[in-house]
Amino acid sequence: MNDHPSIAAVDLGSNSFHLVVAREVDGTLQILHKEKQRVYLADGLDDKLRLNQAAIDRALLVLKQFANTLEDFPPGNVKVAATYTFRRAKNIHAFLTQASKVFPFHIDVIPGQEEARLIYQGVAHYVHNEENRLIIDIGGGSTELIIGKHFKHKLLTSRNMGCVSYTKQFFSGGAITAKRFNRAEIKAEQEIEVIFANYINEGWQDVIGTSGTIKSILTMVCAQNPQQTFVSIDDLLALKQQCIAAEHINNISIEGLTPERQQSLCGGLAILIAVFKEFSINQLSYSDFSLREGLLHEMQQKLADKDIRSNTINNLSERYTVDKAHASRVANTATWIYERLSKAWQLNDNNDIALLNWAAKLHEIGLSINSSGINKHSAYIVANSQLPGFTQQEQLILSSLIRFYRKKIKRDELPEFTTIAQQHVIKLVTILRLAVLFNQKRQISQQPNMNISANATGLFIKFFDNYLQTHTLLNADLELEQRYLKKVGISLNCS
Numbered sequence: 001m002n003d004h005p006s007i008a009a010v011d012l013g014s015n016s017f018h019l020v021v022a023r024e025v026d027g028t029l030q031i032l033h034k035e036k037q038r039v040y041l042a043d044g045l046d047d048k049l050r051l052n053q054a055a056i057d058r059a060l061l062v063l064k065q066f067a068n069t070l071e072d073f074p075p076g077n078v079k080v081a082a083t084y085t086f087r088r089a090k091n092i093h094a095f096l097t098q099a100s101k102v103f104p105f106h107i108d109v110i111p112g113q114e115e116a117r118l119i120y121q122g123v124a125h126y127v128h129n130e131e132n133r134l135i136i137d138i139g140g141g142s143t144e145l146i147i148g149k150h151f152k153h154k155l156l157t158s159r160n161m162g163c164v165s166y167t168k169q170f171f172s173g174g175a176i177t178a179k180r181f182n183r184a185e186i187k188a189e190q191e192i193e194v195i196f197a198n199y200i201n202e203g204w205q206d207v208i209g210t211s212g213t214i215k216s217i218l219t220m221v222c223a224q225n226p227q228q229t230f231v232s233i234d235d236l237l238a239l240k241q242q243c244i245a246a247e248h249i250n251n252i253s254i255e256g257l258t259p260e261r262q263q264s265l266c267g268g269l270a271i272l273i274a275v276f277k278e279f280s281i282n283q284l285s286y287s288d289f290s291l292r293e294g295l296l297h298e299m300q301q302k303l304a305d306k307d308i309r310s311n312t313i314n315n316l317s318e319r320y321t322v323d324k325a326h327a328s329r330v331a332n333t334a335t336w337i338y339e340r341l342s343k344a345w346q347l348n349d350n351n352d353i354a355l356l357n358w359a360a361k362l363h364e365i366g367l368s369i370n371s372s373g374i375n376k377h378s379a380y381i382v383a384n385s386q387l388p389g390f391t392q393q394e395q396l397i398l399s400s401l402i403r404f405y406r407k408k409i410k411r412d413e414l415p416e417f418t419t420i421a422q423q424h425v426i427k428l429v430t431i432l433r434l435a436v437l438f439n440q441k442r443q444i445s446q447q448p449n450m451n452i453s454a455n456a457t458g459l460f461i462k463f464f465d466n467y468l469q470t471h472t473l474l475n476a477d478l479e480l481e482q483r484y485l486k487k488v489g490i491s492l493n494c495s
Contacts, residue, residue, distance in 0.1 A: 005023065005077060006021050006022065006023045006032060006073065006077065007021070007022055007023065007024070007077045007078070007079075007296060007299050007300065007303070008020065008021045008022075008069075008070055008073055008077065008078045008079070009022075009078075009079050009080075009081075009292045009293075009295035009296045009299065010066060010078065010079070010080040010081070010105070010295075011081055011083070011291050011292045011295065012041075012059070012080065012081065012082040012083065012086065012107065013039075013041075013083050013084075013085075013139055013140055013291075014041050014042035014083060014084045014085040014139055014140025014141035014142070014162055014164055014165070015038065015039070015040060015041070015042065015139065015140030015141075015162075015163065015164050015212065015264065016036055016037065016038050016039060016140070016212065017036070017037050017039050017059070017062045017063070017066070018034070018035070018036050018292050019033075019034065019035040019036075019066050019069060019070075020033070020034050020292045020293070020296065021033040021034075021069070022296050024300055029125075029293075029296055029297065029300065033069070035065070035066065035069060037062040037065065038260050039055070039058050039059050039062055040055070040058065040140075040164065040263075041055050041058070041059055041085045041086075041140070042084070042085045042140040042141040042162060042164035042165050042168075043055065043164055043168065044056070044058075045085055045088060045089065045141075045165075048090065049088050049089060049090045050089065050090050050091045051085070051089045051091055051092075051095060056094075056095055056098060059095070059099070060098060060099060060102055060103075063099055063102055063103040064102040064103065066103065067102060067103045067104060067105075070105065073105075075104070075105055075106065076303070077299070077303075078105045079108075079295045079296075079298065079299045080105050080106065080107045080108060081108055081110045081115070081118070081291065081295055082107050082108065082109045082110065083110065083115050083139065083141070083142065083291075084112070084115075084139060084140065084141030084142035084158075084160075084162060085140065085141050086107075086109045087109055087110075087111070087112065087392065088141070092109065092418055093416070093418050096418055096419055106419065107419075108391035108392075108393070108394075109391060109392045109393060109418060110391050110392060111158075111390075111391075111392045111395065112142060112144070112157075112158025113156050113157075113158060113386045114387075114388065114389070114390065114391070114392075115142070115144055115158055115291060116137075116144040116145070116146050116153075116156040116157060116158050117146075117153055117156055117294075117386075117388050118291050118294030118295060118298065119135060119137045119144050119146060119210060119290050119291050119294055120135055120146040120148050120153045120156070120294070121151070121293075121294035121297055121298065122210070122289045122290045122291055122292065122293035122294035122295075122297070123135050123208060123210060123287050123289055123290065123293075123294075124148065124150065124151045125151075125289070125293060125294075125297050126287065126289040126293065127208060127287050127289070128150075129149070129150075129205070129206050131149065131204070131205035131206065132147055132148070132149050132154070132202065132203055132204040132205060132206075133147070133148065133149070133204055133205065133206040133207070133208055134146070134147050134199070134204040134206070134207045134208070134279070134281075135147075135148070135208050135209075135210060135287075136207065136208070136209045136210070136214065136272070136275055136284065137209070137210045137211045137214075137290060137291075138162065138163055138209075138211065138213040138214060138268050138271050138272060139162050139163070139211060139212075139213075140162045140163055140164035140165070140264070141160070141162035141164060141165050142158050142159060142160055142161065142162050143158070143159050143161050143162060143188075143191075143271055143275075144156075144157070144158050144159075145157050145159070145192075145195065145199070145275070147199060147202050147203075147204055154202055155195075155198060155199060155202055156386065157195050159191040159192065159195075160191065161187070161188050161191050161271050162267070162268075162271075163212075163213045163264040163265070163267045163268030163271065164264045164267065165267065166184050166187075166188070166266075166267030166268070166270060166271060167249075167263065167264045167265075167266050167267030167268075168267070169184075169187075169267075170183055170184035170187070170266070170267065170270065171184075171249060171266045171267065174248045174249040174250055175247070175248060176243050176244055176246060176247055176248060176249060176252075176266055177244065177247075178244050180266075181240055181243075181244065181266070181270055184266070184267065184270035184271070184274075185270050185273055185274045185277070186274075188270060188271045188273075188274030188275070189274045189277065189278050192274065192275060192278045192279075193278070196278060196279075199279065200279070206285070207281050207283070207284040207285070208284060208285055208286070208287050209231065209272075209284045209285070209286050209287070210286070210287050210288075210289065210290040211290050211291075212261065213261075213264070213265075213268035213269075213271075213272070214231070214268075214272065214284070214286055215286060215288070216256075216257065216258065216261040216265070216268075217231055217235075217236070217239065217268070217269065217272065218230075218231050218286045219256040219257075220239060220254050220255065220256040220257055221235045221239075221256075222256065223254075223255040223256035224255065224256075229285065230283045230284060230285050230286075231272075231283060231284050231286070232282060232283045233273075233276045233277075233281065233282065233283075236269065236272060236273045236276060237273070239254065239269055240269060240270075240273060242254055243265065243266055243269065249262065249263060249265075249266065250262075252265065298389070307389065308388055308389035309354070309358070309387075309388075309389035309390055309394075311388075311389075312387050312388050312389050312390065313358045313361050313362060314361075316362060316365065316381075316382075316385065316387075317361050317362065317365070320365035320367075320368045320381070321368070322361065322362070322364055322365055323364065323442075324361075326364075326439065326442050327360055327361045327362075327363070327364065328360075328361075329439045329442075329444065329447070330360040330363070330432075330435045330436055330439050331356070331357040331360035331361060331435075333434075333435035333438055333439055333447060334356040334357065334359075334360050334431050334432055334435035335353055335356065335357065337431045337434055337435060337452055338352065338353055338356060338431050340451075340452050340453060340454075341427075341431065341452065341453070341454045341459070344453065344454040344455055344456070345427050345454055345456075347424065347427060347428070349420070349424070351394070352428060355394065355397055355398055355401065355428065356401070356428060356431060356432060356435075358398055359398055359401035359402050359405070359432055360432065360435060360436075362378060362381075362382055362398070362402060363375070363378055363401075363402050363405050363432070363436065364378060365377075365378050365381050365382070366378030366379070366380070366381060368381075369381075374406075375402060375403055375404070375405055375406050375407065376403065378402045378403075379399045379400070379402045379403035380399075382395070382398055382399040382402055383395065383396070383399035393417055393418050393419065393420070396415055396417065397417065397420070397425055397428075400414055400415065400425055400429070401425070401428055401429055401432050404429045404433075405429065405432045405433050405436055406433065406436065407484075408484055408487070409426065409429060409484055409485070409487065409488050411426075411487075411488055414426070423489070426488050426489075426490070427490075430459070430485060430488075430490055433481065433484075434452075434481075437474070437477055437478070437481065438474075440474075440477070448463055448467050448471070448474070449463070449464045449465055449467060450462060450463045450464065450467065451464075457489055457490060457491060458490070458491045458492075458493065459485070459490060459491065459492045459493065460493045461478075461492070461493070461494045461495075462495055463494065463495065468494065475494075478492070478494050482494075
C-alpha cells in the first residue's frame, strides 16, 4: 500500500495549461512533477465570446498529453480548474463534450472570486508575512487582486483584464505606440477604480506578484540588474519605453524575454503599470506559487475530510441565523429519499447528496429579506454570494435547487448546466421539495411513516396507518405537488 499517494492539480488558464503532481509527506506537499504547455486559449475567443475550433484543438492536444501523465490516477486525486476564458466562452458545453473524449477527469469551471481565493491559498502556504499583503496575479484573460494575512484572505477580486486579451485589444496588428500603451493603462485603471477605496482602506505592507506575466517581467529586470530581487515602477516604465522603441511586437528584443511571452508582454505590462500607479506601489516581490498550489492544498484538505465547502455553508447559515434543527431534519429526509430513488433515477453523482444537504441547510436564508417569495430570496443570496470552495456549476446548481424547492418549477428559468443534464437537477429539486414538504410542521415527530420508490419517470409513495386520511393538509399539498411535477415530466402517485 502506498502511504504517500500522489495528487495532481491541473490549471487550465487563458494563456497556458499547467499540471503539477505532488504527494503529502508529514503534512508537507512535495512537488514531484510539473508540465506546462502554451495554448493561447484567450486568443481564440471571438467578439461573440465563442472559442474557435483552432483554439479548442490546441487545448484538446494538451489535455490528451496530460491524460497520459495522469493515466494511473484515481479521479479523486486529480483536481482540474478552468479559469477566465472558460468562464466567458458561450460554447463551453461543446468544448467540455469534446474534452471528455480525450481527458477522463472532471473539469471545474471556477468563478473569478474562487480563482482569486485559490491563488491566495497557494501563496499563503509558502510565503509568510506578519502583516497584510497584496497579491497580484495577471493571467491571460483576468487579473486577480487579493489582500490577506496569514492563511485568511480579506478582500478578493477578479478583473476582466489579462495579458492576452489586452494585447489583442490595444496592440492589434502588433503595432506599439505610447498612445496605445496609455489607452491600455487607462482602461486597466478604470477596472481597478471600483475596488480602489476598499483596498486602500484595508491596506497592506507587502506586495507579491505571481504567475507568468510578472515572472517574465522580473526575469527581464534581473537580466539587467542581476542583484535585484524585486520589480519597481521605474523598472516597469523602462520596459515600457523599450517596447515603444521597438515599434512592433515582433521587434521587441529584451534580455530575459522568451519568444512565447513576447506576444503578450505589452498587455501584461500595461496592466501592471496601471496597478502600480493606481495603488501607489513602489515595488513587488515574486512568488512562484499560485493557483496550482492552492488546488493541491485544497485537495489535501478534502482528502483529510476537511472540505472547505462545508465550512462555507455553515458560515452562511450562521450569518443568516438559519433554523439549524429544521434544516438538519430536511437534509436527513432528503438523504433518505435520495438513497431510495438514486438507482431507479440513475443519480450516481458523488456530489448529489452533498448538494442536497447544502441546499437543505440554506433553503430558508431568504427569511432575512422576506418570508414572501422566500425561495427566490434564498436563491438570490446563494447565487450572488462568495462561496469559497464551490465551482461555478456547483453554485448554479445549489441556487437552482433552492429557487424551485416550492411553488411552480419553471423549466424555462432553469439554466443549462455544463456537465450535468437539466433533468438530473429537476430530480434533485423533486427530492428537496418532498423533504421540505414532509417536514413542513417543523416537528421531529411529524415525518410520515412511508415507503418511497420510483421508475424512470414515476414516483410512488406508500403511506402506512391511514396517514393521509388523518393528515388532510399534507394530502392536499401532495395533490398540488402532483400537478407541479407533472409539468416537468415526473408523475407522483400516493396511496
